[in-house]
Amino acid sequence: MKALKERILKDGKCLEGGILKVDSFINHQMDPVLMMEMAKELAERFKEAKIDKIVTIEASGIAPAVMVAYLMRCPLVFAKKKVPSTMEGILKSEVFSFTKSRSYTICMSDTYMSKGDRCLFIDDFLANGNAATGILDMAAQVGAEIVGMGFLIEKAFQRGGELLRGKGIHIESLAIIESLDNCEIKLKE
Ligand code: 5GP
Numbered sequence: 001m002k003a004l005k006e007r008i009l010k011d012g013k014c015l016e017g018g019i020l021k022v023d024s025f026i027n028h029q030m031d032p033v034l035m036m037e038m039a040k041e042l043a044e045r046f047k048e049a050k051i052d053k054i055v056t057i058e059a060s061g062i063a064p065a066v067m068v069a070y071l072m073r074c075p076l077v078f079a080k081k082k083v084p085s086t087m088e089g090i091l092k093s094e095v096f097s098f099t100k101s102r103s104y105t106i107c108m109s110d111t112y113m114s115k116g117d118r119c120l121f122i123d124d125f126l127a128n129g130n131a132a133t134g135i136l137d138m139a140a141q142v143g144a145e146i147v148g149m150g151f152l153i154e155k156a157f158q159r160g161g162e163l164l165r166g167k168g169i170h171i172e173s174l175a176i177i178e179s180l181d182n183c184e185i186k187l188k189e
Contacts, residue, residue, distance in 0.1 A: 004037075004153075008185060020177060049118070050118055053074055054072065054074060055146070061124055079108045087109050089111055097130070114144060120149070124151070129163045149169055149170070
């Protein structure tokens with residue numbers, strides 16, 4: 001997506017260890033106009049997929065996901081990173097965080113993801129696919145189907161894209177980073 005790629009080149013910053021910082025328009029301060037344009041593009045790419053529900057993980061996935069959910073006229077449910085004492089029917093999965101270099105538990109109530117639901121997973125980044133794998137695990141626990149996954153930014157030099165496409169999942173990414181070597185952002189055309 002042209003507008004996102006241009007913005008990444010203009011405002012994105014490379015950090016050590018293959019991390020792209022997009023805090024000025026996605027991860028801390030947000031640009032709602034660009035966010036809505038990105039959501040429209042994702043909704044368009046999945047319009048034939050007969051989606052019942054959008055799924056994401058707090059916190060950074062929520063903004064794009066709620067806009068996609070609004071456009072596709074379906075509910076959004078987000079996995080939480082702390083188990084609330086009031087939650088019933090808890091689904092859990094372990095996720096290794098690439099940016100924080102540690103594992104954490106994600107959880108969701110089975111009230112909001114059920115057998116037969118056709119779900120679309122939306123997240124800001126695809127790196128090694130750990131967050132996505134955690135969501136696939138929780139969906140499998142209740143018999144829901146993750147029919148597609150949409151990411152704002154995919155880092156092609158990490159293994160998530162290959163892993164998830166290898167499972168036959170419909171993956172869409174709005175900008176693909178080929179390399180961040182020498183702190184230079186190289187985008188796929
Ligand atoms: P994965 O689970 O695919 O390994 O990593 C995806 C998650 O880690 C995303 O939800 C995102 O929050 C975070 N992440 C991975 N790589 C980056 C990155 O380069 N920049 C930022 N800001 N977040 C990242």
